[in-house]
Amino acid sequence: MPATRVTRNDEDELDGRRRGSSGAPATAPILSRSGLVAAAVFVAALAAVLPWIGRQEIWSKDEARTALVVREMLESRDWSLPRVPGGIHSRKPPLYHWLAALVARRAVDEVALRLPAAAAAAGTASLTFLIGGNLATPAVGLAAAAMLTASPIFFEWARIARMETLLVFCITLSLLGLTRWALAGGRGNGLVFGLGIGMGVLAKGPAGFLPLPIAALTLLVLRSWPARLRELWPGLALAAAVPVAWLAPAALAAPDFGQYIRSVGPTLANELARPSSPVATALAVMVVGCFPWTVLLPGSFALLARRRPLPPLAALSLAWLVVVLVVFLGVISPRAVYFLPASPALALLAAWGWLADGSPRRWMAWPLGLAVAAAVATGLAAAVWPLRLTSHGDPFELPRFVGLVSGSALLALGLVALVLGRRGRLLTAVVLLAAAVVVTLVALDAGARTPFYNRLYPIRASVERLERRIPPGAEVGYTEGQRDTALAVNLSRPLRQLPALEIREPPRPAPPYVLLPEREFLAVHESWGLRRVDDVYFRKVRYILAATGR
Secondary structure, three states, X not given: OOOOOOOOOOOOOOHHHOEOOOOOEOOHHHHHHHHHHHHHHHHHHHHHHOOOOOOOOOOOHHHHHHHHHHHHHHHHOOOOOOEOXXXXXXXXXXXXXXXXXXXXXXXXXXXXXXHHHXXXXXXXXXXXXXXXXXXXXXXXXXXXXXXXXXXXXHHHHOOOOOOHHHHHHHHHHXXXXXXXXXXXXXXXXXXXXXXHHHHXXXXXXXXXXXXXXXXXXXXXXXXXXXHHHHHHHHHHHHHHHHHHHHHHHHHHHOOOHHHHHHHHHHHHHHHHHOOOOOHHHHHHHHHHHOOOHHHHHHHHHHHHHOOOOOXXXXXXXXXXXXXXXXXXXXXXXXXXXXXXXXXXXXXXXXXXXXXHHHOOOHHHHHHHHHHHXXXXXHHHHHOOOOEEEEEOOEEEEEOHHHHHHXXXXXXXXXXXXXXXXXXXXXXXXXXXXXXXXXXXXXXXXXXXXXXXXXXXXXXXXXXXXXXXXXXXOOOEEEOOOOOHHHHHHHOOOOEEXXXXXXXXXXXXXXXXXXXXXXXXXXXXXXXXXXXEEEEEEEXXXXXXXXXXXX
């Protein structure tokens, strides 16, 4: 290897690549198994996030937008641009919609819509294992993958049809390519680095470029600027070529391509100007979202403060974390989900600290034990006394059986993990704890959160009622409101989204029926000549189905 490779000179930081007696890197046994282990991690993570993923009805505006674009692609067979019915463009690039359309094939449902997010989450866990295995040890990689899968925020967004989880996968893929290139060079690894960036741009726009500053900061911290830097140029070219491979054919095939491009600027400006969550709230969500593993981070940082030079895994993870925080606290208006890309970095740091030197310090083991004990006590208490939780601002009561299942799983597996930890089997202990957390998260989501939202927003039942008043084949106009978008997704009638800014002007030509929130209906019913046909009511908002008189 050239002398410019990343430094690996202390305490077996990369003992998965320890040198054999001949002095040659003893990597073959591990590398020959890493693909199989990564596949097993993918299967295990997918099994963790899939249970009952389709039970919750599509009720949120974000999922409904995604579903409308996928539905339009399937019905029009035009995948060139992401559009909703009526020709209005989506705010997002099309990669997630393409994947969901490939899964759905003929009709959109909850499982097909959310499966790409679940697969991306499982893929991210697998890639996190590979990064940990390359830069530290296979044990660190496995522990990080387990912690990531069992992080509440990561688990939640793995079951929601939005682009953020796919973006995290693309960023992690790119950084795996960077990791392997830094260790071994090669244009192939540089191409993986660029492929992840290009796919990230197709998934979430400019956020897909995050691996670039992460890579620059990592190499700067490691003071390693390989002479083979030119090997990255093909990868950077690929990063540009991937979105161009979509945009160029779309420019030739789509007559509304110019309109789509012109809408990108206002969308980005709106993203920058949109009111955001308070910084403290956003950071608290990130800390709670990775609980209980975040209690290991102070110990990991204390260990790193004494390490010179900084281990490569820590350098990458810290650069990853810093870039995400700087971008989404200093540039983009922060929302809780925007910090999801930091989850793999936090998991890698926590896993490294837990397994550093083969034995955790008491000041790392005790906080984790107390965090699990507190979760056990909360779960068992909820089995006896009513406990109220909040999800997306909506309070709901935790069913007693959910508290019993969660508390029992955490107690049983936590005790086994305690015994294993005392015997030095730290990896097995943390994997068992992660399994207990996953059982808790599945129980909370399937047993409490999903039934609550299905009762709060009975979308399917409401659509069945409305469809009885709409003749087959009659077009329905709707606006992008709160729940009228979700209602529109489930209507088996031709749809047309009405431009919100022109809501006071009657659409030309007018659809036979429109579905509007009551406030908008009252504002336009006289000028449009609307006649109320039926209505449904969700959480203090009434949605009116009206005939236009056409």
